[in-house]
Amino acid sequence: MQSTTGKVGFVGGMDIPLIRDFFVGFAAGAKWAKPTITVLDPVFVGDWGDPTKGKELAISLIEQGADSLYAAGGKSGLGALEAAHEKSVKAYGVDACQCYLYPEITASATKRTDIAVYEMVMKTLLGTFKGGVYNNGVKEGWTGCCRLPEEVGFWETFFNFTHPPISSAVMDKLLQAQDKIVMGEIIVPSGFS
Secondary structure, three states: OOOOOOEEEEEEOOOOHHHHHHHHHHHHHHHHHOOOOEEOOOEEOOOOOOHHHHHHHHHHHHHOOOOEEEEEOOHHHHHHHHHHHHHOOEEEEOOOOOOOOOOOEEEEEEEOHHHHHHHHHHHHHHOOOOOOOOOOOOOOOOEEEOOOHHHHHHHHHHHOOOOOOOOHHHHHHHHHHHHHHHHOOOOOOOOOO
């Protein structure tokens, strides 16, 4: 919704199903929020620890017109976020809130492993834990966004910073997406298929 060029890009660490999962969710969300958006083909560093190459690939997307970048690549992704900062384009972090790094980082997709681990420990203590794969997400609070009301205070306290304001239209769309995912009206696609 914040793109003025109508093009967004994605920089991944490795071209593996897990990171493809991040990409397909990002692409679907971008198209849902702004149907006219062009999601450029994803680029992959081929490594988790190469911020120089992450930055170079991010610059290549910016040169193709992307004015918003999502980086999911560990230390390599930090290079992509640095490129967004240097080129003054919007960026989105991953795993934990990365918004404190640069003012261009508007939001971050979050993995709330603290909640997931706590719930598994409690199930174990209560004797209700069953082995297997747990594939929980937004509905269960295991994934989210650092801009959601239930998360913003946690991340701002943890990193001792304050998010800059975002437009009410963007915030409303984020909350609408969360509600629709929780209600099952939006099924986030998977990169594992």
